[in-house]
Amino acid sequence: MMNADREKIIYLDHAATSWPKPNSVIEAVQHAMLHDAANPGRGSHRMAVRASRVLFDTRKQLAKLFRVKNPNDIAFAGNTTGALNMAIKGYIKEGDHVVATGIEHNSVRRPLEFLKQSLGIKVTYVEADEQGNITVDQVRDAIIPQTTLVIVSHSSNLLGTIVPLAEIGELTRQRGVKLLVDAAQSAGVLEIDVEAMGIDMLAFPGHKGLLGPQGTGGLYIHPELDLVPMLHGGTGSQSEAAEQPHVRPDRYEAGTQNTPGLAGLKAGVEYVLNETVHKIHTKEWALTQQMMEGLSAIEGVRLLGPKLGEQRTGMVSFVAEGVDPSEMSFILDQHYQIAVRAGFHCTPLAHTCAGTMATGAVRASVGYFTTEAEVSALVDAVREIRTQYKI
Template identity: 50%
Template sequence: MIYFDQAASTFPKPKSVIEAITHTLTNYSANPGRGNHKYARQTAAVIDEARKKVANFFGMKEVEKVIFYANATMALNQAIKGFPFQQGDHVVATSYEHNAVRRPLEYMKKENGITITYVSPNESGLISEKEIKKAINHRTKCIVVTHGSNVTGAITPLKKISELAKRNNLVLIVDASQTAGVLPIDVNEMKIDFLAFTGHKGLLGPQGTGGLLINSDISLTPLIHGGTGNFAELDDQPSILPKRYESGTLNSAGIAGLSAGIRYVDEKGLVNIFEHEWNLTEYCLKKLSNIKDIEIYGPPIEEIRLAVIPFTLNGVDSQEIAIILDQHYNIAVRAGKQCAPLTHEAIGTASSGVVRVSFGISNTIEEIDTFIEAIIEIRDGLLT
C-alpha cells in the first residue's frame, strides 16, 4: 500500500523502534517504580533514559518536568483543564486547533466560565500574530496555539506569538502534534510554557505515547489521581515531579520505542527530514494544481507548509474518493474533517470536508506520481 496518511500516524516505523519495543517486552517489561527487583529497575532505567532524551530534544533543562502521557490529547487536557482559570478569564486560540484543544477549552467555558476567542487564518491561510494581538484583552490569561495545522499544513509563527505572549505576561500553551520531529522546537529559546507532543507522528514512535513539557512554575491541578509507585501514605497527589502528573503504570515498551524514534530522528536530522517532506509536498501541489476540477486549500504554493495537502474534487464526496483510492488503487489517505471542524469552517469546507494527503520520511516521488495518475483517472471516470 502507498501510505499517505502520515499526519494521522507515521508508517512504517523504523526497525530500531520495533526492536526497542520488542526488546523491552521480551526481556524485562516490569512495572517501573513499583519494585526494587532487577526487572523493575531495568524498566525504570528505560523510562529515565527516554525522559532525558525528550528533554534534550526539546531544549528542556529540568528533566523531571517531562511528563509522559498516552498521547497529546491527554497532555493538552492536563494543561488546559489543570490550568488555574477563574471565572471570566479569557483565552486566545485559533481556528486551526484540533478538537484536542477546542473541546477542553469549551469544557472550561461551560464549567469554569472562561471566554474564548478563536483567531481565523488570513487570506493566505496563515495565522497572524497581529490578529492574535488584537484578540488579547485585560482578562486574557493564556494563548493556546497549534504549531502546525493538521488540515492545511499551515505553520504558525510560534516565535512571534511567544514574544507577544511574554510582552503581555501571558502563558503560552503549544500543541506540537504535527511538528515534533519535523520542525526544531526549543521550549526555552522559544519561551513556551507548556508544550504537548505525541510520539506516534513525526517522532516515529508507537501509538500510546506522548507527553507534556512543563516549562513554567504554574501549578496545574492533576488531571488524574492515583498510584505513583511511592508516597503511598499521602491521600493527595504528591507535589514532586513527574510523579504529580503520572498516576498509573506507564507504557514502558512504548516509551522505549519513542526513545528509539527520537534517536532515529536525531540521526536523520530535522533539516533533512523537513527538506525531504517539503520536496514531496511542493511536487504534489504542482501536480495536483494542473488537474481540472481540483480545489486545493491552505497556504499558497509558494508558502512553505507541513507535508499536508487538503483538496476536493468538484461535486464528489471526499469519502468516496478516499474509498476508491483505498479499494481500487491501494492508496491510503484521510477524508472528512480531520477532528478540526473550526478549520473547515475557516477554509469553507464545513459541509463537504476534504481529502487529505500527508507525507513522511519514507514516501517517494514515484508514489506521488502513482497517486496523481489515480486522481486523474478518478476525475475522468466521475466527471466526464
C-alpha cells in the same frame, strides 16, 4: 532499516499516525516486552529498575529534541489529546480568558468549550484566513487583562499552515501570559526550542513525527507552572501521603506507564535526532511541493492551505469537483491501494476557514519514508478518478 515484510500499500496518512516505523522502534518495543516489562517506579528489583531507566532515558531524548533543561519537566501521556487536556484543564481557572486560533483541533476546542460550560471561562478564537494564516498582531489584539493563556496549533492538521510561533512566544512573554503549543503536526518535523520560543507548555504525540508507537506522547510543563493533576492515584513515590505528590514527573503520571511503548518512542526520537529535524522537514516539504504541482494541474481539483512554494508541513488537502471526498478516499484505497484521510479531520474550525465545511476534504500526508514514486502514483490515481467523474 525498514521491515521488508510490511503491508504493500502506499501510505499517505502520516498526519494521523506515521507508518512504517523504523526497525529500531520495533526492536526496542520487543526488547522491552522481553526484558524490561516490569512496573517502573514500583519496585527495587532489577527489572523494575530497568523499566524506570527506560522512562528516564526517553525523557532525556525528548528533552534533547525540544531543548528542555530538566527531563523531569516532561510528563508522559497516551497521546496529544491527553497532554492537551492535562494542560488546559490543569491550568485554566474560573473567570479566565483564553485566546486560541481558528485552526485548532478538537483536542483544543472541545476542552475549552467544556470549560466554558463548566467554569464560565471566556474564549476568543483568532480568525485565520483561507490558507490558515494568523498574525502576531491578531493575537496581540485578542489579549485582554483577563487573558491567562494563549493556545496555538504549531501547524494545522488540515492545511499544513505553520504559525509564527517564536514571535507569538515573544508576545506572550512580554504580556505575562502563558503559551500552550499543540505540536501534533510539528514535533519531529519542525525545530522546537521551548526556551527560545517562550513555550510554557508543549503537547506532543509519540506516534507521528517522532516515529514511535501509538499510545505515547507527553506534555512539557515549565518548571514554574503547577498544574492541577488530571489523574490522582498510585505513583510509587510518597505512597504514605493521602495527596498526590508534588515531585515531578510523578505528580502528573498516576498509574502504570507504557514502558514498551516509551522504549519505542525513545528509539523513534533517537532516529529523528540522528537524521535531524531539518533534513526530515526538507524532504517532506519537497514531497508536498511535488504533490501540489501534480494535483493542481488536474482540472477541477482545488488545493487547501499555503500556496505552492510557501512553507508548510507534510500534508496536502484537496477537493475534487464532482467527487465526494469520502468516495475519493474509498476508491483510492480499494482500487489503487493508496491510504489517505477524508472527512473533517477533527478540525471544523480549519474547515470553516477553508470553506469546506459543507463537503470536507481529502488529506494526503507524507512522511520521511514516502517516495517520489508514491506521490506520483497518488497524482495519477486522482487524475483517473477525476476524469471518470468529469461531467
